[in-house]
Amino acid sequence: MGYLNAKAVILLSGGVDSATTLALAYAQGFELYALTFRYGQRHDAEVRAAEGVARAVGAVQHVVQTIDLRAFGGSALTDAIEVPKSDSVEQIGGGIPVTYVPARNTIFLAFALGYAEVIGSTDIFIGVNAVDYSGYPDCRPEFIVAFQRLADVATKAGVSGASIKVHAPLISMSKAEIIREGMRLGVDFSLTHSCYDPMPEGLACGHCDSCLLRRQGFRDAGLVDPIPYAMGGS
Amino acid sequence: MGYLNAKAVILLSGGVDSATTLALAYAQGFELYALTFRYGQRHDAEVRAAEGVARAVGAVQHVVQTIDLRAFGGSALTDAIEVPKSDSVEQIGGGIPVTYVPARNTIFLAFALGYAEVIGSTDIFIGVNAVDYSGYPDCRPEFIVAFQRLADVATKAGVSGASIKVHAPLISMSKAEIIREGMRLGVDFSLTHSCYDPMPEGLACGHCDSCLLRRQGFRDAGLVDPIPYAMGGS
Numbered sequence: 001m002g003y004l005n006a007k008a009v010i011l012l013s014g015g016v017d018s019a020t021t022l023a024l025a026y027a028q029g030f031e032l033y034a035l036t037f038r039y040g041q042r043h044d045a046e047v048r049a050a051e052g053v054a055r056a057v058g059a060v061q062h063v064v065q066t067i068d069l070r071a072f073g074g075s076a077l078t079d080a081i082e083v084p085k086s087d088s089v090e091q092i093g094g095g096i097p098v099t100y101v102p103a104r105n106t107i108f109l110a111f112a113l114g115y116a117e118v119i120g121s122t123d124i125f126i127g128v129n130a131v132d133y134s135g136y137p138d139c140r141p142e143f144i145v146a147f148q149r150l151a152d153v154a155t156k157a158g159v160s161g162a163s164i165k166v167h168a169p170l171i172s173m174s175k176a177e178i179i180r181e182g183m184r185l186g187v188d189f190s191l192t193h194s195c196y197d198p199m200p201e202g203l204a205c206g207h208c209d210s211c212l213l214r215r216q217g218f219r220d221a222g223l224v225d226p227i228p229y230a231m232g233g234s
Numbered sequence: 235m236g237y238l239n240a241k242a243v244i245l246l247s248g249g250v251d252s253a254t255t256l257a258l259a260y261a262q263g264f265e266l267y268a269l270t271f272r273y274g275q276r277h278d279a280e281v282r283a284a285e286g287v288a289r290a291v292g293a294v295q296h297v298v299q300t301i302d303l304r305a306f307g308g309s310a311l312t313d314a315i316e317v318p319k320s321d322s323v324e325q326i327g328g329g330i331p332v333t334y335v336p337a338r339n340t341i342f343l344a345f346a347l348g349y350a351e352v353i354g355s356t357d358i359f360i361g362v363n364a365v366d367y368s369g370y371p372d373c374r375p376e377f378i379v380a381f382q383r384l385a386d387v388a389t390k391a392g393v394s395g396a397s398i399k400v401h402a403p404l405i406s407m408s409k410a411e412i413i414r415e416g417m418r419l420g421v422d423f424s425l426t427h428s429c430y431d432p433m434p435e436g437l438a439c440g441h442c443d444s445c446l447l448r449r450q451g452f453r454d455a456g457l458v459d460p461i462p463y464a465m466g467g468s
Contacts, residue, residue, distance in 0.1 A: 063305050067345075071297050072352040096390050103348030106388045110344040111301075114337030118306040142387045150380040154340045154372050156330050 007031045007121035008167075009112045012062070014049030015194045016214055017127035017170055020182035022057055024169050025125045027185055032059040033119060035112055039104070040070035040078040045202045049193035056188055061119075065111055075101040076196070083197040085207035089132075089216045092209050096135050099196055099209065105138035109147050109166065116164050117155045124151075125167045132175035132213050144168045175217030183223060190226035203230040241265045241355035242401075243346045246296070248283030249428045250448055251361035251404055254416035256291055258403050259359045261419055266293040267353060269346055273338070274304035274312040279436045283427035290422055295353075299345055309335040310430070317431040319441035323366075323450045326443050330369050333430055333443065339372035343381050343400065350398050351389045358385075359401045366409035366447050378402045409451030417457060424460035437464040 008030035012018045026032055036050040047064060054062040070078045076098040077083075083099060086092060105128065112124045128139040137143065148166045157164055170178050182189065194214045195204035204211050206229035218225040242264035246252045260266055270284040281298060288296040304312045310332040311317075317333060320326060339362065346358045362373040371377065382400045391398055404412050416423060428448045429438035438445050440463035452459040 065302060065305060067301055068299060069348065071299060072349045100390065101348075102351035102390070103344055103388060106347055106384065107341070107344040110337055110341040113340055114303065114335075115306045117336035137390060138388050140387065143384075146380075146384040146387050150340065150377075150384050153374065153376045153380050154337060156334065156336070156371055 005031060006123065007033055007060075007116075007119055008123040008125055009033045009035055009116045009119070009121050010125040011108050011112055011127065012036050012050045012054060013127075014046045014051075014053055014192060015127075015210070016175070016182065016189060016192050016217070017129055017178055018050075019053045019187050019189070019192045020178050020185065021125050021127035021170060022053060022059070023182060023185035023187045025123075025167075026057050030123065032057065033115065033121065034059045034062040035108075035115055036062065036064045037108060037111075038064060038066040039101070040068050043198050043202075045193045045195070045198045048202070049191060052191040053188075056191055063115065067107070069101060069104070069107075072102065075099060077101050083208050085197075085205065086212065087207065089212050092212060094135075096137065097209060100136050103138070105136075105143070106147070113151055113154060113164060117157065122157065122164050123167060124164060125169070127170050128168050129170045129173060129175070129178065131172060132217060141168075141171055144171065174220070175213055176220035179217050179221040179223060183221075192227070199230045203228060205230055239265060240357065241267055241294075241350075241353055242357040242359055243267045243269055243350045243353070243355050244359040245342050245346055245361065246270050246284045246288060247361070248280045248285075248287055248426060249361075249444070250409070250416065250423060250426050250451070251363055251412055252284075253287045253421050253423070253426045254412050254419065255359050255361035255404060256287060256293075257416060257419035257421045259357075259401075260291050264357065266291060267349065267355065268293045268296040269342075269349055270296065270298045271342060271345075272298060272300040273335070274302050277432050277436075279427045279429070279432045282436075283425060286425040290425055297349065301341070303335060303338070303341075306336065309333060311335050317442050319431075319439065320446065321441065323446045326446060328369075330371065331443060334370050337372070339370070339377065340381070347385055347388060347398060351391065356391065356398050357401060358398060359403070361404050362402050363404045363407060363409070363412065365407060366451060375402075375405055378405065408454070409447055410454035413451050413455040413457060417455075426461070433464045437462060439464055
């Protein structure tokens with residue numbers, strides 16, 4: 001649990017999961033230092049949503065790092081590859097989808113580690129989830145465990161025997177559980193953005209994996225998704 | 235050992251260690267994909283040196299990633315903190331120096347992992363060294379071991395049972411041994427840059443930890459350092 005003036009670094013994409021994670025860190029009493037990436041996504045809606053979410057919860061600082069994952073290529077989220085669309089979660093393809101961005105969470109956590117060390121924080125929060133997710137390797141529990149072991153030896157704190165703890169509080173929650181938890185904590189989900197392939201005006205497509213998982217999650221939670229969709233709403 | 239058309243990603247700072255590492259990967263038969271960071275250093279001499287070194291050895295590709303570690307602060311290499319200077323390696327202070335950049339090698343290796351996965355490489359080379367070094371936590375063997383374990387679960391290759399191997403061939407070599415090995419492999423050390431705090435015209439200061447370790451290494455190897463120094467040469 002947090003204590004007065006303890007700082008936490010929270011990876012904030014601006015989606016349902018990271019917004020709920022931010023609220024969880026807030027509820028535990030941490031001062032919030034949010035970290036968002038402009039990583040060559042095809043759109044900027046995520047970053048704008050993250051800014052709104054960080055502001056709403058009163059983050060002390062919100063750093064937006066710009067990095068260029070397009071220099072390497074290799075994902076539908078950063079390249080000209082088409083984002084897959086379907087009509088329900090059952091139709092989401094098996095295996096690791098083309099929307100996977102190689103090493104993205106490794107890179108994000110690496111930056112979070114540096115940020116935490118600089119501000120004297122001993123807690124990093126990441127909203128990964130291994131239940132209702134897209135099958136990315138770097139969302140699994142064993143990935144978080146391995147990153148924790150790396151963090152234990154990678155920093156000054158590690159050398160002196162202290163450590164920076166990596167929290168992944170959503171890792172074994174279903175999307176519906178995450179949404180209920182967020183609602184309980186007062187997260188304004190109308191500020192969040194999940195879509196991989198939004199319309200030019202930022203409207204969610206409703207049919208990419210991320211939209212489908214989100215819509216199904218709200219449905220399973222028995223709650224109304226407050227964001228509008230371009231093609232057939234929630 | 236490398237084999238025909240096997241690709242390796244090599245982290246290349248443009249210093250003695252990474253130039254030697256690049257030459258080692260070349261000697262093992264790898265196609266070379268070099269990766270350099272402009273990370274908010276106070277100077278650009280490192281990046282220019284890396285470009286020269288990559289060109290000299292015939293790298294297939296050289297990606298320069300620009301990231302902003304100054305957004306977090308916390309190091310003499312990126313902030314306005316003074317770089318410590320002394321007259322010999324014996325005078326280098328104990329503990330972790332102010333030139334330490336939090337989580338730098340974690341961030342660099344994370345990007346290398348993404349790069350390797352995108353181009354279909356199964357080998358990453360990093361020129362860290364835990365003998366004649368500045369005491370950074372992320373240069374130690376346990377750090378490389380922990381990163382390897384992370385890489386084993388962080389990527390698509392990890393999921394399918396294959397893996398990306400992290401090579402740190404210099405980790406237990408002295409600076410003199412590294413320099414001798416580089417010479418044997420034909421590295422043109424006149425292209426390399428080591429100084430933490432070069433003059434405006436790029437001349438090495440000769441007195442920061444990095445210059446001192448380099449100069450002592452050439453002396454111990456019985457070789458002449460081909461680069462000029464601003465204040466009293468090698």
